[in-house]
Amino acid sequence: MSNFKENNMGGDSLHxxxxxxxxxxxxxxxxxxxxxxxxxxxxxxxxMPLIHGSQGCATYMRFQLIRHYREPIEVASTSLSEKTxxxxxxxxxxxxxxxxxxxxxxxxxxxxxxxxxxTIGDDVNGMIKKFKxxxxxxxxxxxxxxxxxxxxxxxxxxxxxxxxxxIKHFARKMIPNNKINIILGNLSPSNLAEIKNIMKDLxxxxxxxxxxxxxxxxxxxxxxxxLHKFGTSLEELRDTANSNATISVTKHNDxxxxxLEKVFGxxxxxxxxxxxxxxxDAFIKSISDAMNVSIPKKIIRDRGRLxxxxxxxxxxNYRRKVAIFxxxxxxxxxxxxxxxxxxxxxxxxxxxxxxxxxxxxxxLIDDMNHKPIVLENKDLHDFGMVLxxxxxxxxxxxxxxxxxxxxxNIPLFRVGFPIFDRIGAQxxxxxxxxxxxxxxxxxxNTIIDFYYDEEGYKFADKKLSFDTQSFETHI
Amino acid sequence: xxxxxxxxxxxxxxxxxxxxxDPIIDTFKSRESHIxxxxxxxxxxQCDTPGTPGTVTQRTCVFGGAxxxxxxxxxxxxxxxxxxGCASCTWDIRGSKSSGSxxxxxxxxxxxxxxxxxxxxERKLYDSIIDLHKLHDPGAIFVYATCVSGVIGxxxxxxxxxxxxxxxxxxxxVESEGFQHHNKTKGHWIGCDALLDHVIGTSVHENxxxxxxxxxxxxxxxxxxxxxxxxxxxxxxxxxxxxxGDSKIDDISKAHYAKLNIVQCQKSSNYxxxxxxxxxxxxxxxxxxxxxxxxxxxxxxxxxxxxDDEMKMKAEVLITNMTxxxxxxLEEYRQRLKNKTVALYAGGNKSWSLVRSFEELGMExxxxxxKNGMKEDYERIxxxxxxxxxxxxxxxxxxxxxxxxxxxxxxxxxxAKEKYIALKxxxxxxxxxxxxxxxxxxxxxxxxxxxxxxxxxxTNVWDTVKTPNFFLKxxxxxxx
Numbered sequence: 001m002s003n004f005k006e007n008n009m010g011g012d013s014l015h016x017x018x019x020x021x022x023x024x025x026x027x028x029x030x031x032x033x034x035x036x037x038x039x040x041x042x043x044x045x046x047x048m049p050l051i052h053g054s055q056g057c058a059t060y061m062r063f064q065l066i067r068h069y070r071e072p073i074e075v076a077s078t079s080l081s082e083k084t085x086x087x088x089x090x091x092x093x094x095x096x097x098x099x100x101x102x103x104x105x106x107x108x109x110x111x112x113x114x115x116x117x118x119t120i121g122d123d124v125n126g127m128i129k130k131f132k133x134x135x136x137x138x139x140x141x142x143x144x145x146x147x148x149x150x151x152x153x154x155x156x157x158x159x160x161x162x163x164x165x166x167i168k169h170f171a172r173k174m175i176p177n178n179k180i181n182i183i184l185g186n187l188s189p190s191n192l193a194e195i196k197n198i199m200k201d202l203x204x205x206x207x208x209x210x211x212x213x214x215x216x217x218x219x220x221x222x223x224x225x226x227l228h229k230f231g232t233s234l235e236e237l238r239d240t241a242n243s244n245a246t247i248s249v250t251k252h253n254d255x256x257x258x259x260l261e262k263v264f265g266x267x268x269x270x271x272x273x274x275x276x277x278x279x280x281d282a283f284i285k286s287i288s289d290a291m292n293v294s295i296p297k298k299i300i301r302d303r304g305r306l307x308x309x310x311x312x313x314x315x316x317n318y319r320r321k322v323a324i325f326x327x328x329x330x331x332x333x334x335x336x337x338x339x340x341x342x343x344x345x346x347x348x349x350x351x352x353x354x355x356x357x358x359x360x361x362x363x364l365i366d367d368m369n370h371k372p373i374v375l376e377n378k379d380l381h382d383f384g385m386v387l388x389x390x391x392x393x394x395x396x397x398x399x400x401x402x403x404x405x406x407x408x409n410i411p412l413f414r415v416g417f418p419i420f421d422r423i424g425a426q427x428x429x430x431x432x433x434x435x436x437x438x439x440x441x442x443x444x445n446t447i448i449d450f451y452y453d454e455e456g457y458k459f460a461d462k463k464l465s466f467d468t469q470s471f472e473t474h475i
Numbered sequence: 476x477x478x479x480x481x482x483x484x485x486x487x488x489x490x491x492x493x494x495x496x497d498p499i500i501d502t503f504k505s506r507e508s509h510i511x512x513x514x515x516x517x518x519x520x521q522c523d524t525p526g527t528p529g530t531v532t533q534r535t536c537v538f539g540g541a542x543x544x545x546x547x548x549x550x551x552x553x554x555x556x557x558x559x560g561c562a563s564c565t566w567d568i569r570g571s572k573s574s575g576s577x578x579x580x581x582x583x584x585x586x587x588x589x590x591x592x593x594x595x596x597e598r599k600l601y602d603s604i605i606d607l608h609k610l611h612d613p614g615a616i617f618v619y620a621t622c623v624s625g626v627i628g629x630x631x632x633x634x635x636x637x638x639x640x641x642x643x644x645x646x647x648x649v650e651s652e653g654f655q656h657h658n659k660t661k662g663h664w665i666g667c668d669a670l671l672d673h674v675i676g677t678s679v680h681e682n683x684x685x686x687x688x689x690x691x692x693x694x695x696x697x698x699x700x701x702x703x704x705x706x707x708x709x710x711x712x713x714x715x716x717x718x719x720g721d722s723k724i725d726d727i728s729k730a731h732y733a734k735l736n737i738v739q740c741q742k743s744s745n746y747x748x749x750x751x752x753x754x755x756x757x758x759x760x761x762x763x764x765x766x767x768x769x770x771x772x773x774x775x776x777x778x779x780x781x782x783d784d785e786m787k788m789k790a791e792v793l794i795t796n797m798t799x800x801x802x803x804x805l806e807e808y809r810q811r812l813k814n815k816t817v818a819l820y821a822g823g824n825k826s827w828s829l830v831r832s833f834e835e836l837g838m839e840x841x842x843x844x845x846k847n848g849m850k851e852d853y854e855r856i857x858x859x860x861x862x863x864x865x866x867x868x869x870x871x872x873x874x875x876x877x878x879x880x881x882x883x884x885x886x887x888x889x890x891a892k893e894k895y896i897a898l899k900x901x902x903x904x905x906x907x908x909x910x911x912x913x914x915x916x917x918x919x920x921x922x923x924x925x926x927x928x929x930x931x932x933x934t935n936v937w938d939t940v941k942t943p944n945f946f947l948k949x950x951x952x953x954x955x
Contacts, residue, residue: 021610024603025559025584032560054622054653055526056536060564063892067910072895074872079526079534085626085654094481096529099503101479103529103873115558116622116654119592135479151558151623152589220940224899225876381581381610400567403580 026381027400029325030351033148034112035061036158038075039186039417041110043210044166045231048106048141050076052093052124053114057150067420069189069216072225076100080116089122090130097131101141106227107234109143110162118149142234144169154352156252156327159185163209163256170237173264177242180291181266183209183257185250185273185329186417189217191431195249195274198284198432201298204291207236207243209256217426241266245290249273249283250329251356272360273329275430275439276337277306283432302433309437313444314342320447323347325383325397326416332360334396334415334430339368341440346392349375349383380404394447411450413443499865500877503527509868510878513860519853522868525657530871533820533892534846536653538621539565540662544743545649545669546579547571547694547719548727550614552607554583556600556631557621561653570909571720572698578613592627597634600624604638604646614724615645617669625652645724647673658847660742660823667747670718670727676755678728680715686781687713689733691751691759692744692824693916695720696909702917703739703764706774709793710786718747731755735780737762737773742823742852764916765825765924766832767801797918808925809837811933815885818842820867820875820893821907827855829888829907836925842882844870872896885932901940903931 034051038061041049051058058077065073078092093111100109111124124145132140146165148158163183180199184192192213199206214230223229240246240260245267248254257268269290274283280303288295320343324331328350335345345368350357353376365371373390375382384404387395391408395401398416405412419425429435452458498507506527511517526532538561546553546569555562566582573579585603587596600618607616616638620631631648639646649669651662680687688707693700700720707714715733716726736748736759748759760780762773771794778790815838819826823845830840843856844867856866865882867874876896879887887897890908897904905927907915915924 021606022602023585023599024554024606025562025586026607026610027566027582028559028563028584028586030559031563032558035560035564050529054536054538055532055534055657056539056653057560059532059535059892060539062531063568064564066895067891070895072872072899074531076529077526077532078528079532079657080654081525081657082655085622091481092528095527098479098481099527099529103503114622115560115587115592116626119623119626131481134481138479140479149589150560151587151592154559218899220899220901222880222900225896403577 021381025379027403028351028379029349029383029400030154030156030327031064032115032150032155033153033158033161034114034150035064036155036160036186037110037112037146037148037162038065038158039155039212040159040162040166040210041112042073042215042228043184043192043208043212043231044108044110045229045233046106046227047108047110047231048074048076048100048104048227049110049112050078050096050100051112051114052078052089052096052117052122053080054116055079057114064418064420068418068425070423070426071216071218074227085116085120088120089117090127093122093124093127094131097128097143104227106141109141110146110166111143112146112148112158112162114148115150118147118151142169155186156250156329156352159250160253160255163253164259166209166237167240167256167259170234171241171260171264172238173241174239175242176244177205177239178291179205179207179239179243180287181207181209181240181243181246181257181260183246183248183250183253184211185253186327187431188426188428189213189215190427190429191435194429194432194435197434198299199287201296201302202284202287202291202293203296204287204293207240208232209237209240245269247271247283247286247290250327251360252328252354272336273333274432275330275333276340276436277303277310278340279333279336280432280436299433302437306433306436306440309440310341313440316444316447316452318342319344320394321346321392322394322396323349323383323387323392325349325380325395325401328352328354328357330416332357332364335372336364336367337430337436337439338396339364341443343394344370345372346390347373347375347383347386349378349380349386351377351379353377393451394443396443411446413446500874500881502874502877503530506874510870510874511866513857513864513866514862519850519857520866520868522853523658523847523849524869526869527871531873532869532871533875534657534869535659536622537655537659537662537665538619538651538653540659540743541649541651541666541669542619542662543569543694544663544666545617545719547573548615548617548722548724549573549579550576550723550725552578552581552583552611552613552616553619554585554600554603554607554616555619555621556585556587556596556624556629557619558587558623559584561619561621568909569694570697570911571695572701573695574701574721575723576614578611581611583607587623592623595627596624596629597631600629600631600634601638604634605642608638608642608644613644615647615674617647617649619649620652622653625654645673658849660847660849663743664746667744667750671747671750671754674724674727674730675751676728676731678725680729680732683732684713685734686711687715687733688735688737688777689715689730690717690720691736691738691748692740692742693717693720694740696914697911698914699764699916699920702914702920706764706770706793706797706917707777710774710778710789711783712777712781718744731757733757735760735777737777739764740822740824763828764920765828767798767835767918767921769828769831770917770921771798801918801922804922805836805925808929811929812925813837814839815932816841816882817886817888818879818882818884820844820846820870820887820889822846823848823852825888825907826852827859830856830859832921832924835921836928838886838928840864841884842867842878844868846870876900886928901937903934903937905931
């Protein structure tokens, strides 16, 4: 008898289960490419994202970002309307570039395309060139075209394309800088801050792609309403070509790293998201190897503290069944961490499909000696259906999981994007040893709150009572 | 500010209206005429024009406008025919409550991908509709067109027709391509048209009475309808349905039996009431259940319409009892809120209808604006605000910030996108859109409203967060 479930539903049998829904997506777990690109733009200093499309694209994406981060968020729109769709969006884009250059005057304008402008065939690069040509000699912002057709891929690819476009546009070979590039993905400001802390501890100077740690968790000041004063700068983007290596902590966001490797010989390392013991160990090791630095006592003590809290919490978490949904790289790393905590990873659900996720999953299954039910390219409807016949103790995912958690009367531990029904989404931590400590504390307390009485006992009366009626009296 | 050119296209630039006085805030020349002061530079702000490209617009798209009108229908499914983003950014955001079915809270998409863009998405849409019908057997499936489904020319009308034949379920096309118009009000109308063409007038009402009414343009955000419904029921009125808050398809299909339509959100739904008047000869009455006197006036006007002695008597009893202790209960809040100033930047309707409500709290509206207002909206605003009030059309986030900084009101009433602009400026904020947490309608709702406004304006947090001089000096030292 092992942790293997007898009648476990592997990929194939699951398709049978969901046979009645082949086409429609109900309650999606992914967003579109421009959203991911905007998330990446949020981590730039003195930059303005511009969405070339209908007003709704910019507005609804801002709406989601604002209610998640609880910060004012600026995304400009080219405000296309019927006429511009017939004659092309050129005039609107040129006007937008002019207006942004004159008004906010940022250092960088990132132009995201949308399904609409890609379909009508707007040549954004050509339009940017035209704008530059008529303004020769003027000090214009750098304008980067980020092609993000919303009908392909998901927000994960959107982030990837934004980082790639920025690197392609800016990276220039100069003198080696002895820095390390880190491509992050859409992580909370607290998680980003923890990456920076680790780098400080290791005495390594990073270039973060991109660094929204200050911008999306800003103090109460008017300055927040202006262009972002923090984040990755244009100079840093330029300097990415001169770093020792690029580490992508979200594997699916490593196109920029691959480009730097191919064109400038900057080594690319695509690792797992540093969540939990094993993944953080691997992250620290790859930096230590790439930068040839030794690991300081501070980091060893942090690791020891995470080990300590895992031991403190183990009795509450052991064999608790958990279901996780969200972005590929987060889900797989979070699954490993909950396994490390002693939980049983029962169900995983991601909105996309990728061979790298499958590979990571197989590694995880080998280590766990247990095969979870995995939903790839699925939605929260499918997720709920699976939980119907495979009950779990806890769901980990974004705020959209609340309806499902409610249905099964189990707690939802909120991570990911968007989280609009609780405060502090900016400060959710799980990255590195220190983030891991906060995570274990919080998730264990969630379990105690839900499954134990107010004195901390496990509802002993129900567990210990027995029924004498069922006794066998002939002995 | 440096001048840049967009080449020969410059000649197409929209010619700004001349403003005789200094601009109210620093913004684009073409935008100056959209901001005015009552009895000041302009009689009305320029409005209903395409947005300025490159600004951070607070407006949304036609698809959003249609969706917002229809989303509260509780037993319907809402299928967005487009790439995933159109659905995943807009599902379950309406904040409208249901006393029954929760189907409307699902976010459905036909998930158009690259292949569908090339070969057309009609087949996938059809299959998606069949999927949804099999799974949930909804009262209706609304199918929304998006920018891309419009551009690739998918004929959602005929797909819906075909699917309706097969499933026997109402499958209703909503032709809401996002780019259609700069004004999302167009989307509201498209949503209303979907109801007029496919739902209203399609069933038989078994027991019609002469007191049957509809509450049009009430979306039950945070449960508003539940503050209005008991008032009207007490009067002896029989509410066939609200359109569309906490409603069911079956009820809306009988809406044509009403003897009167009362219209709460006139911005989105007057269109529907007017069309029903034309088609079914149902008169309509503009009402407003936000505020004490507005609620009393609305009740009085409804009673006058029915001209029924018993109802008149009941109305008197209702108003007397509901307002008896209200002043006493409001006293505490009025004391704290007296003479505080308010900026309104919400939907067209609220920008005028709330002015009187704030006066009832002893507060003064000093700024009012809308994102998609039309001439008649601004005329109504001008009719109710005091001299010197700033009236603004389609303010982008930069302009809103500048206006808030210049006029420094104690409170901003707006939606989620504007919330943190106010809070970062240390200006109180109260959500009156989808994200609000209390019902504000009716007499009891007004008390809730007073509490929320009080929490936003009177909280001691604004004192707590003041930075002591010591830190400011320190900051200067650092700089020097």
